[in-house]
Amino acid sequence: MDRLRPGRWLLKGVAIVAFLYILTPLIFITWLSFYAQEIPSYPPEGYSLQWYKLAISNERFINAFLISAQVGVAATLIGLAVALPASLGIVRLRFRGRGTVNNLLLMPLIVPGIVLGFALYVFQVEIAIATQWPILGSFGGLIFGHVLLVIPWTVRLITASLVGFDRTLEEAAQNLGANRFTTFRRVTMPAILPGIVAGALFGFVSSFGNLEMSLFLVGPGRTTLPIAILQYLQWKIDPTIAAVSVLQIAIIAVAMLITDRFVKISRVV
Incomplete structure (x- = not known):
């Protein structure tokens, strides 16, 4: 035990350094969002909540937030509808090319976002020319692209849950008279x-x-929140963007903490 103790302290020290390194940008962005002066400089002249007030009252940011939320929810639901049966097939079935199918479903995590966005843009242009469907720049076309971002995460984590699942529980339920659908549901x-x-x-x-893909797929009058932030930075640099980023991170973090309290997602991530 005495020999292992220095190694444990070293491992903990490395983990703390890595954790602080990851959190450093978030710490500085949060600090910047409370600056009183418009032009960021150090040391700060004071602290204020005015940038949060401007962020909340900015109609462009609000509309962009709503569009990003709508696209995210729609893409997530469609991605789950695709990923759940795909994960069941990958884990439960034995067929030729199973590894290839699994790799294809995870491919959007590997392909750079700018390349994926350009490829989808060209694809939608070709579809619009061939079928005359107004898919280019449409809301549906934007959701279609974002579904590709959702599928790899859902397939990866659902597959991990299925691999660790004891199938004897299903067999016991079926022996007690439950059909396949009831067994799956219960x-x-x-x-x-x-x-x-x-x-x-x-x-x-x-x-x-997401920013890279959305830049290629958004249409007139539709701006997602990352694009709205980028457009704002082209004309003005002040702590408003930092305030928007902190609010965005806080909303997502609270949602994940609340969900984890009831569903215990920490068991698979």
């Missing part, structure tokens, strides 16, 4: 629910904060 679904919720949350966050 036994399998509650067991993998943390993975489903975790995948949905991570997929929603990925969609909500």
Whole structure:
């Protein structure tokens, strides 16, 4: 035990340093959002909540937030509808090319966002030319692109939940007279629910904060929150953007903490 103690302290020290390194940008952004002066400089002239008031009262940010939320929710629901049966097929079935299918479903995590966005833009242009469907720049086209961001997270976490699930529980339920649907609803679904919720949350966050793909797919009059922040920075630099970022992070963090309290998503992430 005495020999292992220095190694444990070293491991804890490295973990603390890594944790602080990850949190450093968030700490500075939060600090900047309370600056009193318009032009960020150090040391600050004072502290104020005026930038939060401006962020909340800015109609452009509010509309962009609502559009990002709508796209994120729609993409998450569609992504779950695709990912759940796909995960069941990957884990439960044995077929040729199963690994290839799994890799394809996870591919959007590997492909750079700017490349994926440009590819989807070209794809929608070709579809619009071939079918005359007004998909380019439409709300549906934007959701279609964001579904690709949600599917990898949901497939990855649902698959992880299914792999660790004891199938003898399903067999016991069926031996007691439950059919397959009842077994899935009463036994399998509650067991993998943390993975489903975790995948949905991570997929929603990925969609909500996406910039690269959205730049190619948004249409006139539709601006997501990351694009609204980028456009604001083109004309003005003040702590309002920091306040918007802190509010965005706080909303997502509170949602995840509340969800984890009831669903225990920490078991799979």
